[in-house]
Amino acid sequence: MGEKTRVYADGSLDVRGESCPYPELYTLEALEAIGSGKVLEVITDCPQSFINIPESVRAHGHELLSEQRDGATRVYYIRAK
Amino acid sequence: MPTLAASFKQAYDRVFGRFWNATSVLVMAGVFAAFYFGLTGTLWAVTGEFTRWGGNALQLFGVDPSHWAYFQAIKLKGGPLDRTDGWLVLGMLWGSLCAALLSGNFKIRTPRQYRRWLWAFVGGLMAGFGTRLAMGCNLAAFFTGLPQFSLHAWLFIGGTALGTYIGVKLAVLPLFKGKPKLEFGVRPVAKRGPDRGTARWHLYAGAAGVVLLLVCIGWNVFDHRALMGLAALFGAAFGVLIQRGQICFTSGLRDLWLFGKGKMAKAILAGMAVQTVGTAVFIDKGVPPVIHWASVGSAIGGVMFGIGIVIAGGCETGWMYRLMEGQLQFAAVGAGNIVGATVLAYSWDHWGVYRTLVGGAPEVNLLHALGWTGGIVATFAFLAMLYALVVWREHTFHRRLAQRRVAVADEITA
Numbered sequence: 001m002g003e004k005t006r007v008y009a010d011g012s013l014d015v016r017g018e019s020c021p022y023p024e025l026y027t028l029e030a031l032e033a034i035g036s037g038k039v040l041e042v043i044t045d046c047p048q049s050f051i052n053i054p055e056s057v058r059a060h061g062h063e064l065l066s067e068q069r070d071g072a073t074r075v076y077y078i079r080a081k
Numbered sequence: 082m083p084t085l086a087a088s089f090k091q092a093y094d095r096v097f098g099r100f101w102n103a104t105s106v107l108v109m110a111g112v113f114a115a116f117y118f119g120l121t122g123t124l125w126a127v128t129g130e131f132t133r134w135g136g137n138a139l140q141l142f143g144v145d146p147s148h149w150a151y152f153q154a155i156k157l158k159g160g161p162l163d164r165t166d167g168w169l170v171l172g173m174l175w176g177s178l179c180a181a182l183l184s185g186n187f188k189i190r191t192p193r194q195y196r197r198w199l200w201a202f203v204g205g206l207m208a209g210f211g212t213r214l215a216m217g218c219n220l221a222a223f224f225t226g227l228p229q230f231s232l233h234a235w236l237f238i239g240g241t242a243l244g245t246y247i248g249v250k251l252a253v254l255p256l257f258k259g260k261p262k263l264e265f266g267v268r269p270v271a272k273r274g275p276d277r278g279t280a281r282w283h284l285y286a287g288a289a290g291v292v293l294l295l296v297c298i299g300w301n302v303f304d305h306r307a308l309m310g311l312a313a314l315f316g317a318a319f320g321v322l323i324q325r326g327q328i329c330f331t332s333g334l335r336d337l338w339l340f341g342k343g344k345m346a347k348a349i350l351a352g353m354a355v356q357t358v359g360t361a362v363f364i365d366k367g368v369p370p371v372i373h374w375a376s377v378g379s380a381i382g383g384v385m386f387g388i389g390i391v392i393a394g395g396c397e398t399g400w401m402y403r404l405m406e407g408q409l410q411f412a413a414v415g416a417g418n419i420v421g422a423t424v425l426a427y428s429w430d431h432w433g434v435y436r437t438l439v440g441g442a443p444e445v446n447l448l449h450a451l452g453w454t455g456g457i458v459a460t461f462a463f464l465a466m467l468y469a470l471v472v473w474r475e476h477t478f479h480r481r482l483a484q485r486r487v488a489v490a491d492e493i494t495a
Contacts, residue, residue: 011265017192018261019394019408020332021252021339026261034265041270047186047406048327051100056340059479061486071280072188072407077270 009077010038016045016073023049024056031062031080039065042076050074097184097325103345106326107352110319114225115359117315121308122368123165124229125319126221127173127397128212128422129155130166131415135423137161150435151213151426165312168301170401172316173323175294177405180324182287185279189407194259197394201410204393205400205417206424211385213425214438215240216373218386218397219330224349227463228357230364230456232375232445235463237383244387245334252391253339320402329399331390341478343471350468357460364448376442378434393417 013030015023023044034040042053053076057064063079083091114125136146136157147157161167181187192198212218215237217226223241226234251257294317301310322328333345364370373379390396393414395403400418404411428434447456 007270008267009270010267011263012268014262017190017410018194018197019192019403019410020329021335021394022258022261024340025253025258026263030261030263033263041268045188045190046408047100048329048332051327052332052336052340055342059340059342060482069278071278072186075271 007077008039009041010034012041012043014043015049016043018044019046020048020052024052027053027076027078028056028060031057031060031078034080036080038080040078040080042078043073044076045073047072097180100327101322101325103326103328104348104351106322106328107348108355110224110322110328111228111352111354111356112359113315113318113322115228115356115363117311118225118229118360118371119363119366119368120311121165124217124221124225124371125169125315126166126217126225127170127401128209128218128418129221130161130164130170131209131397131419132213132422132426133157133164133166134161135419135426138419139423146423146426149426150430162309165308168309168312169316169319172294172313172318173320173401174405175290176317176320177324177402178320179287179290179294179317180321181402181406182283182290184325185283186324186406187283190409192410193262196257196259197410198413200257200392201394201413202417204389204391205414206421207389207417208386208393208396208414209389209418209421209423210425211244211382211387211389211421212397212418213382213422214434215379215382215386219390220397221371222373222379222383223330224353225356226371226373227353227460228360229370229372230360230447230460231370231372232447232450233373233379236375236377236379237386238467240380240383240385241387242334242383244384244389245331245391246338246387247384248388248391249335249338251388252335257392320405323398324402324405328402330396331394331399334387335391337471337474341475341482343475346471347468350464350471354461354464357457357464361457370446370448372444372446374439374442375445376439378438378442381438389421 011030011034013026015026023046027042030040044053054064057078061081065077065079068075117125132155136152137160139146146152161171212222215222216233222234222237227238298310298313301313330349333349336342337346395411395414397418400411400414404415425434447459451459
């Protein structure tokens with residue numbers, strides 16, 4: 001990945017160690033706070049949130065850009081509506 | 082022609098690579114629960130056994146509670162390994178652990194905020210006390226209780242719905258919610274290599290766990306304790322199912338109130354409907370249904386349970402599989418459950434809980450009270466009503482969300 005194609009996020013939410021509903025709740029609140037069009041990075045390791053975060057993010061009209069898996073941890077990049 | 086290794090990998094990905102559909106899992110759990118009842122005459126239940134663990138713990142400290150009225154009612158004999166319920170609970174924990182290891186969901190996690198430990202214990206305590214007041218948790222007074230045609234489950238379900246609603250109102254308050262680690266400001270996205278996947282030793286440990294489980298079941302059967310082996314087998318199956326389907330009754334109700342999501346709640350209702358048919362067949366064959374007091378205690382217990390599970394972050398099935406995934410916070414929920422159940426057992430006769438809240442209440446078997454047709458029709462009508470309520474809640478929540486969106490858009494364009 002060259003410097004030109006480097007992707008940036010506008011904020012980072014680290015909810016490792018938290019269990020539901022907080023990863024999902026914090027994510028939705030952070031997306032409200034970050035402002036329209038900005039990209040939020042969410043780092044989570046609660047397995048249930050792997051189902052809930054993508055679902056809720058879409059239901060609230062945000063855009064899930066990518067999802068990365070690192071062992072039992074996942075990182076989401078979400079563009080706020 | 083794919084190689085053996087490739088086919089194996091494909092099968093593995095299908096089973097452990099992703100979560101299982103919640104509805105399929107709960108329908109399967111409903112079928113298994115009906116068969117477990119038919120084969121053993123007891124229910125898929127856990128908190129009665131947790132109460133006995135509390136009793137066993139007291140015995141370790143030289144206090145013998147076996148003469149307490151509550152332990153007379155639920156029987157306290159031997160240790161966990163001498164009881165079918167004990168094998169069922171251990172089987173569930175073990176099954177969840179193996180499933181978590183094999184699917185790469187195992188990781189030791191500790192909450193960053195210390196308040197989580199406190200609320201986990203307090204919520205677990207409330208839930209433990211409430212469930213035993215109602216004679217069952219989200220299993221014996223809910224998922225496996227309603228299909229027994231016992232009216233107490235109706236009261237408990239109503240109480241739990243109300244309790245989780247109150248719980249959600251509490252959980253969003255700053256005292257419970259806390260603050261996440263959130264940073265604003267432009268940053269480059271962390272460069273990550275290809276997905277690391279699951280550590281190899283997790284897979285080996287999971288496979289070894291399955292072998293050990295089979296040895297335990299075989300040993301029980303060989304030792305003429307087929308019932309214990311059966312309990313361990315069913316327990317393990319339930320454990321695998323709840324981990325793979327992420328079956329959490331807390332989230333079923335909480336997410337309905339908090340996020341307007343009814344998928345889990347609908348799946349739970351589907352599992353109960355299937356199970357009702359199964360138990361009706363076994364009851365017709367002569368297995369006596371498990372009926373408890375339809376008392377005001379069942380409703381109050383449901384409310385306490387509902388508040389407790391939301392504050393704690395997990396119901397009985399929820400904390401069991403989460404602890405096995407390595408989420409250590411849920412050890413506090415389990416400990417709270419056992420302490421709460423034991424306090425209830427003490428208060429039963431010593432503080433007059435039975436006399437004031439439970440005693441004198443009838444044990445209503447709907448198949449007797451309303452007849453076979455009436456009992457079955459009433460149970461399905463109740464399930465259909467709950468389903469309609471879930472759909473209605475989803476609908477109103479999303480309509481409100483859409484209205485808010487329109488309002489925001491108007492503000493921007495104005």
